[in-house]
Amino acid sequence: MSLTPAACSVHTHTGFCDGKNTLAEMAAAAYAAGVRYYGVSCHAHTPIPADEGAVLPRDMTAYRRVVLNLRAEYAGRMEVLLGLEWDSQSDVEPVGFDYWIGSVHYQKGGNGRFYAADWGEKQFIACRDELFGGDALAVAEGYFREVCRVAAKKPPILGHLDLITKLNAGNRFFDEAAPRYKAAALAALHAVDPAATLLEINTGGVSRGYRTEPYPALFLLEEWRRMGGRIILTSDAHSADTVVYGYGQSAALAKAAGFAKSTLLTLGGPVECAL
Numbered sequence: 001m002s003l004t005p006a007a008c009s010v011h012t013h014t015g016f017c018d019g020k021n022t023l024a025e026m027a028a029a030a031y032a033a034g035v036r037y038y039g040v041s042c043h044a045h046t047p048i049p050a051d052e053g054a055v056l057p058r059d060m061t062a063y064r065r066v067v068l069n070l071r072a073e074y075a076g077r078m079e080v081l082l083g084l085e086w087d088s089q090s091d092v093e094p095v096g097f098d099y100w101i102g103s104v105h106y107q108k109g110g111n112g113r114f115y116a117a118d119w120g121e122k123q124f125i126a127c128r129d130e131l132f133g134g135d136a137l138a139v140a141e142g143y144f145r146e147v148c149r150v151a152a153k154k155p156p157i158l159g160h161l162d163l164i165t166k167l168n169a170g171n172r173f174f175d176e177a178a179p180r181y182k183a184a185a186l187a188a189l190h191a192v193d194p195a196a197t198l199l200e201i202n203t204g205g206v207s208r209g210y211r212t213e214p215y216p217a218l219f220l221l222e223e224w225r226r227m228g229g230r231i232i233l234t235s236d237a238h239s240a241d242t243v244v245y246g247y248g249q250s251a252a253l254a255k256a257a258g259f260a261k262s263t264l265l266t267l268g269g270p271v272e273c274a275l
């Protein structure tokens, strides 16, 4: 059997963090959809207010145990990988996992407050006005400086590189074609080590109705290809019905950027397949 990118889905969330479905429900949906390498990547603990997103507890013992039990349950049918989506503001280290995804969701102000990039317009506006003097492009520049910090840790996967565009459909807050925006995004991309890190093409903003195109934008993917980077298709699924959402669209985007292959994560290591 030849592999396709949809055999692998390793950016997924469950009720252990902010996912809508249980781990068992997510795994069953993945298996039914043809996934053979299913990874769970709940949000690592980050000291944010409880009403601004659900994350794992600092002690991840129970999380590990339940995921490893699931691995035993699916043995011979589907590989279950133990992962973690680590945030640049997390107060735990991403060690002891099969893989981890390095992501930026927050900027921390000098006032100690966390401002989410993706939690809603009110948060974005507060970040713009309280941290950046009303300059929306500066919010994006601050976000990409955080991405540089994550990239320096050489995550196995870099999460949703340009998540800061999530609420910016129609350039509502800032112009994604502005030289300042592009320079900041490219600087973040250039901080990523193509030998150490996979860049994900993530449909989470599309499945949830925020964007019409996956992350990241085409100009960033084209540059990543020139850098010799490799990609992985992910859904960032927060519900069982989106485990392999939009992989066809992501494959088309990858091909438009000049990629011919995608990488799958397996328990035996990364494997490449044709797009």
Ligand SMILES: [Zn+2]
Residues within 6 Å of the ligand: 085, 103, 105, 159, 160
């Ligand atoms: Zn994320």
Ligand SMILES: [Zn+2]
Residues within 6 Å of the ligand: 011, 012, 013, 085, 236
């Ligand atoms: Zn995620």
